[in-house]
Amino acid sequence: MRLSRYFLPLLKETPSEAQIVSHRLMLRCGMLRQEAAGIYAWLPLGLRVLKKIEQIVREEMDRAGAVELLMPTLQLADLWRESGRYDDYGAEMLRIKDRHERELLYGPTNEEMVTEIFRASVKSYKDLPKNLYHIQWKFRDEQRPRFGVMRGREFLMKDAYSFDLDEEAGRRAYNRMFASYLRIFSRMGLKAIPMRAETGPIGGDLSHEFHILAETGESGVFCDRRVLELPIPPEDVDYDSDLSGIVKQWTTLYAATEDVHDAARYEAEVAPADRMEARGIEVGQVFFFGDKYSRPMKAFVTGPDGVDRPAQMGSYGVGVSRLLGAIIEASHDDAGCIWPDAVAPFGVAIINLRPGDAAVDEACAGAYAALTKAGKEPLLDDTDGRVGAKFAAMDLIGLPWQLIIGPKGLADGVVELKRRATGERQTLSLEAALKAICA
């Protein structure tokens, strides 16, 4: 992408409404624009990161055997009356009447709808296990939306739903998602810690929240710091195998949110030097809730014994739009964002120090073509402007590499290459720079 043709409305001033760094940076970088309280437009740069995150989630869900569908944003109120949650859900549910006065709602989650889809066609244990997921916009009418995408009202969530014949198989499904979540967050450069947690309005008695440690996190968390060193399941982990060892490994060391924190157990189990009391950003949560929805909604499957029983279900959420904020909270400096390679909106910034200079333009065009061909998705700053402002803008948006090409360097046969994360700068030939970026 050439910057002169892009839409990157950087803000010079930090908007006063933004209280945390991720919100400030997303506004300043021209990634996000508020359209109403807790409702945002994703500007081009922000959308690119959102798509990268979404794709990592999708790849890992597919790898774990989940199947993607897409449920609509609006749902019938009557569906939620079947489970009994329509009245329970309270003011966070956005309730709507259409032109014929039919009651709809903007889905805050999809347990009811996916159970309805499942029960319409699956009748036999032979069709199990099933895990259906979608990545769709949700709405929760928060009393006080704040912190940008951290607590928005219209937000993007991946939610998966597992269906099994019995509790043992249901727990295997839970374990698959647990292992998959470890991989998802790790691929984004995050250290996510599964914590024992409350189940809230989803229900059930088994649940873990995945938290990223950050000072600006909304939850207090308590854990054994050795949990930060545990290994992530490899890419070729066999999701058909017994994954209970991985789950056990990750849930033996103490880790709990303040809602379920057990101070006595914490002090008994965790050596003082390993105790960590911190703030966490919740980026995912997994639930096993058995027949909470399948029984009232009559989603029954016939077992090999000929007996019908309600499907054993779990649900598994990832806060896709919130993850943008969490990644920035975890990876930034005073100059701006520092994107991990896997989710960077562009792989490299090419900074043309003298647009209009034929040699510089030509070198930039050559680098742009080579990096595009190599799949590095370059952003070429071909605009006029003060060099200092160009550097500051590229530091602000935080692409992993900056390739700086100017007339003086070219006369000496060299360019400059900067790694954003470390600030390290090298002066080298263009060819060597391209090689380093593509390594």
Next chain:
Amino acid sequence: MRLSRYFLPLLKETPSEAQIVSHRLMLRCGMLRQEAAGIYAWLPLGLRVLKKIEQIVREEMDRAGAVELLMPTLQLADLWRESGRYDDYGAEMLRIKDRHERELLYGPTNEEMVTEIFRASVKSYKDLPKNLYHIQWKFRDEQRPRFGVMRGREFLMKDAYSFDLDEEAGRRAYNRMFASYLRIFSRMGLKAIPMRAETGPIGGDLSHEFHILAETGESGVFCDRRVLELPIPPEDVDYDSDLSGIVKQWTTLYAATEDVHDAARYEAEVAPADRMEARGIEVGQVFFFGDKYSRPMKAFVTGPDGVDRPAQMGSYGVGVSRLLGAIIEASHDDAGCIWPDAVAPFGVAIINLRPGDAAVDEACAGAYAALTKAGKEPLLDDTDGRVGAKFAAMDLIGLPWQLIIGPKGLADGVVELKRRATGERQTLSLEAALKAICA
């Protein structure tokens, strides 16, 4: 994908509510499930086609220089009061109040919001031209939703918005989208005809609708049949060049919807043998409306002369979800769908005639691995079941190729390869079959 692990709830009976073939087939193929009137869940097979269509639209928008962002589904009523459309829009607009009694609406289109985004940062002619697009769910509260995705209420639309300094540049933007649309529909295997059309609630005095001819189309159309033979702009068309020749070529021959049909002109201009009166499915519409939104909403840009003037705008819609229906209407037979390669949910069905037979399983697994590696996205039917039912199911979902592998053939060193579109069957070695599919 292995069918045993997929979620493909085929219907044996044709649902009585489905009046047109695309709606019937989408339900029977397990692509779609109605969740409320005009509101659908996209089941896995349907979602795969939707994503393919979306990606073609995205690639062609990017090629034409448009930049993708993503605006939210919900909008503030006050934004629509700025343009004066809040009261004009009528009962099709879904109006919502949140917990604080603030007035929101589910966006039916985005002229106001994109104008607000534009005016917040673009102030100078130097930043023009700009074309911003998104692919987002919209809602129009149709009085009588019907025909499945053809006239749904929650639907997926690509909408692009161009901003230019003067009318001449605005018309160049219009021409770029016009040419891009010709490419978009052609890539999906469709013959779309641009027709002079009414501008309706979007406004302006220049507009074309793109129609696919089909008996079940909702609009009456009149055209010179020679328009069907006109050339599509090539992949390397230069969007920076003057495209008025392409637009002129496509708009000189008579083509108009019934709303603006001019019978006298039609009879004067079109030879009787070339007259075609048919039904059309509208799959896209382009508008140029000048300052209709930019003037009341004060989206002004400063020209090189230092004078501020309202941006000249156009908007450009593609009915992404409707296109699924249009493609099926244009490409099916009595046995089911016939997907054009570019939008097929999977590239090839591998039909295992004897699951559990070691040699057949092994041959199928080998073909599956080879076709996956070649990017052909195979669907492997590894389920038990009557052979006749398996063939019927694969004809129904209509993947471009069927690779049929059974014990008798394998004993003779051969498999069967069927092309869905022609019904042509060949008996050949597995190696030759893979080569033919990948050719």
